[in-house]
Amino acid sequence: METNKHFLVGVFNDQDDLLHAVEHIRHKGVKIHEVYTPYPIHTLEHVLGYKRSWMPKAAFMFGALGTTCAITMQSWMLGYDWPMIIGGKSFIAIPDFVPVTFETTVLFAAFGMSFTFFVSQGLGLFKVPRIFDIRATDDKLVMAIDLGKNKLAEADIKAILSESHADEIYRKDFTDAENNPTFMGYLIDLFNNGVTVSGRKLIR
Amino acid sequence: MQVISTVREPLITGGKTIKDVTEDICKQVEGAPSKSWIAAFGLSFLLLAVGGAFLGDLFWTGIGRWGLNKTVNWAWDITNFVWWVGIGHAGTLISAVLLLFRQKWRTSINRAAEAMTIFAVFCAGSFILMHVGRTWLAYWCLPLPNTYGSLWVNFNSPLVWDVFAISTYLSVSLVFWFIGLIPDLATIRDRATGAVSRFIYGMLSLGWDGSTKSWMHYEAVSLVLAGLSTPLVLSVHTIVSMDFATSVIPGWHTTIFPPYFVAGAIFSGFAMVLTLMLVVRKVYKLEDYVTMEHIEMMNIIIIVTGSIVGIAYTTEFFIAWYSQVPYEQYAFLNRMTGPYWWAYWAMMTCNVISPQLFWFKKIRTSLMMTFVLSIVVNIGMWFERFVIIVTSLHRDYLPSSWVMFSPTLWDIMCYAFSFGLFFTFFFLFAKYFPVINMAEVKAVWKDSNPKVYKARRTISNDWIPENERVEEVVH
Numbered sequence: 001m002e003t004n005k006h007f008l009v010g011v012f013n014d015q016d017d018l019l020h021a022v023e024h025i026r027h028k029g030v031k032i033h034e035v036y037t038p039y040p041i042h043t044l045e046h047v048l049g050y051k052r053s054w055m056p057k058a059a060f061m062f063g064a065l066g067t068t069c070a071i072t073m074q075s076w077m078l079g080y081d082w083p084m085i086i087g088g089k090s091f092i093a094i095p096d097f098v099p100v101t102f103e104t105t106v107l108f109a110a111f112g113m114s115f116t117f118f119v120s121q122g123l124g125l126f127k128v129p130r131i132f133d134i135r136a137t138d139d140k141l142v143m144a145i146d147l148g149k150n151k152l153a154e155a156d157i158k159a160i161l162s163e164s165h166a167d168e169i170y171r172k173d174f175t176d177a178e179n180n181p182t183f184m185g186y187l188i189d190l191f192n193n194g195v196t197v198s199g200r201k202l203i204r
Numbered sequence: 205m206q207v208i209s210t211v212r213e214p215l216i217t218g219g220k221t222i223k224d225v226t227e228d229i230c231k232q233v234e235g236a237p238s239k240s241w242i243a244a245f246g247l248s249f250l251l252l253a254v255g256g257a258f259l260g261d262l263f264w265t266g267i268g269r270w271g272l273n274k275t276v277n278w279a280w281d282i283t284n285f286v287w288w289v290g291i292g293h294a295g296t297l298i299s300a301v302l303l304l305f306r307q308k309w310r311t312s313i314n315r316a317a318e319a320m321t322i323f324a325v326f327c328a329g330s331f332i333l334m335h336v337g338r339t340w341l342a343y344w345c346l347p348l349p350n351t352y353g354s355l356w357v358n359f360n361s362p363l364v365w366d367v368f369a370i371s372t373y374l375s376v377s378l379v380f381w382f383i384g385l386i387p388d389l390a391t392i393r394d395r396a397t398g399a400v401s402r403f404i405y406g407m408l409s410l411g412w413d414g415s416t417k418s419w420m421h422y423e424a425v426s427l428v429l430a431g432l433s434t435p436l437v438l439s440v441h442t443i444v445s446m447d448f449a450t451s452v453i454p455g456w457h458t459t460i461f462p463p464y465f466v467a468g469a470i471f472s473g474f475a476m477v478l479t480l481m482l483v484v485r486k487v488y489k490l491e492d493y494v495t496m497e498h499i500e501m502m503n504i505i506i507i508v509t510g511s512i513v514g515i516a517y518t519t520e521f522f523i524a525w526y527s528q529v530p531y532e533q534y535a536f537l538n539r540m541t542g543p544y545w546w547a548y549w550a551m552m553t554c555n556v557i558s559p560q561l562f563w564f565k566k567i568r569t570s571l572m573m574t575f576v577l578s579i580v581v582n583i584g585m586w587f588e589r590f591v592i593i594v595t596s597l598h599r600d601y602l603p604s605s606w607v608m609f610s611p612t613l614w615d616i617m618c619y620a621f622s623f624g625l626f627f628t629f630f631f632l633f634a635k636y637f638p639v640i641n642m643a644e645v646k647a648v649w650k651d652s653n654p655k656v657y658k659a660r661r662t663i664s665n666d667w668i669p670e671n672e673r674v675e676e677v678v679h
Contacts, residue, residue: 040419096360106435129390
């Protein structure tokens with residue numbers, strides 16, 4: 001079975017050109033695999049038709065967990081496990097528990113959401129990215145169209161891309177190994193052959 | 205609805221392109237360390253090492269090495285702690301509060317300010333660990349099961365709140381800073397010319413590829429973190445102030461402390477950001493990114509917070525008189541005219557009078573004056589904490605226990621140690637990490653140029669949700 005992946009890559013210089021292009025290309029019925037940009041472009045996610053991020057919901061859930069844990073911990077420790085009379089206050093003095101509860105809520109929400117973000121986006125220390133164009137972290141806006149997932153012929157998609165003012169259009173093929181880069185493979189390539197994931201030679 | 209003013213000065217000057225942004229910032233990371241950097245780093249490291257030797261002796265012998273006595277049982281340790289924590293407020297304020305207020309000028313300074321915040325909180329934390337005396341038992345501050353029947357910490361105590369506040373603040377700030385760094389580390393990774401740097405920055409950037417989906421979640425995460433950090437940063441100094449305010453010591457027992465401490469923290473934090481950024485800007489030639497506009501904005505924040513602090517000082521006096529409590533009145537008169545009058549007047553001059561000079565546009569836009577005044581402000585803020593802590597303690601209820609406090613060499617060297625710690629970290633950061641948030645600067649690059657902005661109006665509004673459509677302001 002052939003597992004190689006074939007992509008058409010359109011490179012844009014300007015974010016407004018890109019927005020128009022995405023609009024035009026999707027209108028023509030071409031499926032866009034993903035757009036890679038060096039900085040966040042607002043409205044791009046709307047134009048690509050992505051659903052709103054669910055990260056705030058994750059933050060809320062983790063925050064609520066933090067609140068519950070903090071209140072339970074303090075009430076149990078000072079109210080049941082070892083009650084102590086402190087300044088004549090009741091054992092479970094809710095107003096005094098507010099600061100620690102607040103801090104714990106923030107701690108849980110922030111860490112929970114951040115880890116959700118890392119896990120859901122597949123970010124991690126040993127993650128090796130599949131890079132279409134090395135300039136996507138510098139100044140170019142890079143659109144990738146998966147040829148395997150589009151019914152239109154390559155030439156037609158190419159024509160649509162150039163209609164929508166892509167500054168560069170080229171074909172990018174990934175072999176099976178390039179498509180699923182492994183950390184060890186990447187390390188060997190990097191230190192033995194001086195090749196980075198994008199296939200670029202390190203300049204020595 | 206997002207409103208973009210067309211009369212604002214451009215945020216990035218010098219006709220920089222997006223490519224230039226990458227070049228200008230990455231150049232500093234990629235080049236070999238300069239001689240001046242090695243000298244500055246060496247000096248900070250020396251300070252850290254010498255201070256560390258004194259610190260080792262302090263741990264070995266005990267905090268009797270400090271000039272504390274029976275009456276003044278908190279002095280430089282807590283002064284330094286509060287001072288560093290205060291400085292550590294600007295970073296989160298700049299990146300979180302200004303993000304919520306959509307202040308785009310923050311993009312050029314937030315990275316360095318956040319880094320500074322984290323290092324300042326390290327320094328503050330080191331004083332907390334020092335002042336407990338038996339530092340190796342500092343974990344007793346945490347609610348951990350123990351062999352005393354599990355005797356828990358007292359959650360009614362502001363000191364325990366402080367443990368939670370400072371540790372949460374430090375860890376959340378670290379996460380916020382690191383998430384902000386990921387896209388920029390990916391930029392450096394993709395430009396790396398050596399296998400080792402490619403490998404290290406590759407690991408640190410967590411495999412970031414800049415896909416729109418990741419950016420969308422990334423933006424949401426940043427916004428929520430900003431929303432969480434804003435009350436967090438306010439709560440931290442509020443709780444620090446409660447260490448004093450919930451006691452019954454005249455001079456500490458005032459309800460004005462939380463807002464007054466928070467304003468003071470922002471005040472000193474911005475001053476420290478200015479001190480550092482003016483140097484970084486000069487050395488790294490970042491005049492087009494940190495423009496006069498940025499400096500002026502920060503100076504305006506310094507006037508505002510400096511004035512709030514000034515009003516707080518006056519209010520304290522008024523309330524002392526108005527309360528008709530003789531102990532309270534004496535505490536405040538003693539501050540102003542007692543044996544520590546010089547500390548009080550140093551605080552008043554540096555914190556209340558000197559920032560008022562920024563009302564003059566000439567001074568506000570002068571680099572030299574800004575640099576000098578930013579240091580003056582931080583000297584003043586150190587004296588503020590010294591005045592609050594030492595002058596309130598040194599006159600006890602019994603005149604027979606009235607004393608003066610004088611610092612020993614160990615007091616001074618522990619303070620020097622914290623400077624060594626701070627600058628060692630800061631210089632490492634300034635060399636090996638991008639000092640300006642490239643991704644965010646690139647994102648505001650277009651908005652910062654009015655002519656290009658006009659062209660942007662051609663985007664079909666149908667794709668933009670109603671509440672996010674851009675409208676022009678008519679002035």
